């Protein structure tokens with residue numbers, strides 16, 4: 231049985247029964263109320279909408295007369311199969327189909343950034359943790375939870391950050407959030423758009439730029455050098471907060487070297503500023519030694535660290551976390567003392583158990599191998615199909631890389647042509663503050679969500695978009 235909530239306006243000259251009838255007919259034609267749906271009884275709907283039974287009865291009678299619904303024994307009114315326009319009396323014979331919008335048609339090979347491997351998700355273990363979390367004492371389970379997040383989960387994050395990212399922090403500094411946009415939104419409220427000025431790498435994550443802009447912050451783009459943020463340029467600008475992705479720059483993929491990290495920390499200390507470190511995918515590093523987070527060097531409490539479970543586990547649980555510098559804790563607590571924790575208690579408890587039992591580390595170890603193979607397959611496929619006609623950058627970590635085909639100058643045209651072949655590839659231009667000034671036409675290829683076979687096939691088909699003579 232469904233609930234219906236039409237907007238009925240008694241001040242209109244159209245009778246209420248007709249408004250209700252029109253509403254239901256439209257919803258059925260648009261596929262929102264489907265064939266076989268049992269409608270509320272006349273009495274229930276009249277009570278729910280505070281209208282008379284006669285009104286509902288008249289609307290239903292009209293729908294019955296036109297063949298949209300039928301009164302069935304012991305079931306009440308049930309939506310029928312009908313033809314477009316006029317139901318059973320219809321003049322049109324075409325059965326109504328709820329066709330998906332064209333952009334919902336799935337590509338065959340989707341190199342989308344942000345997709346992860348779902349075939350290796352540890353379903354069984356996660357389900358067991360969810361079940362066990364359900365057994366927590368009810369007074370812990372069925373309430374809003376601690377404002378900064380479940381204490382056990384925060385303790386697990388402290389342990390994890392120390393082991394995996396070299397960060398020393400306390401549980402009191404950790405705040406659980408529902409994704410980086412929500413979390414950055416809190417930071418925007420912690421600072422002031424009137425007095426604080428934010429610097430960002432150019433190019434950088436457009437999703438975060440949108441959060442700052444929506445909170446009316448002025449943003450200063452800082453250019454990138456081969457080894458990341460141009461610190462000299464930052465020092466010359468008047469910004470007092472900088473958002474960076476030092477362990478795997480998004481989108482170009484470079485790692486900020488130790489010398490620049492130290493300069494950045496000094497900059498923040500000198501101007502009494504802050505650094506927002508977005509450490510979104512550093513767990514997946516395929517070459518060289520693991521690099522500790524910038525926060526690991528932060529002896530002066532200047533770095534606000536943000537991490538996420540979206541890449542290492544799944545974005546579906548919507549859990550990220552932030553480590554606040556001690557100097558910001560009091561202001562943060564005062565400001566948000568009446569904000570409730572946005573992540574579901576049960577999910578936090580399940581995640582805490584998942585981490586406590588060592589499943590997260592195991593899963594990351596496994597996925598590092600899985601993604602390393604995918605990355606290798608992608609690099610090999612590009613090399614095999616394009617040789618020197620493709621230039622790859624940013625491939626040492628994460629779940630994406632950038633590629634440039636010197637023969638392609640019109641990236642959006644190329645992306646369109648690929649789409650017609652069932653391959654989704656993405657221009658990286660949107661990451662630049664002014665996409666028209668992106669220096670080189672890069673294409674971003676995410677490989678996390680594709681199988682090795684799909685990667686190879688997708689790249690092979692891309693090769694088919696070029697004439698043989700153009701390339702070789």
Ligand SMILES: Cc1ncc(COP(=O)(O)O)c(C=O)c1O
Nearest residue numbers: 409410411435480510538540550
């Ligand atoms: C640069 C960057 N930061 C953070 C995130 C994680 O965001 P969330 O935790 O909302 O999934 C992503 C996800 O794609 C990202 O690209």
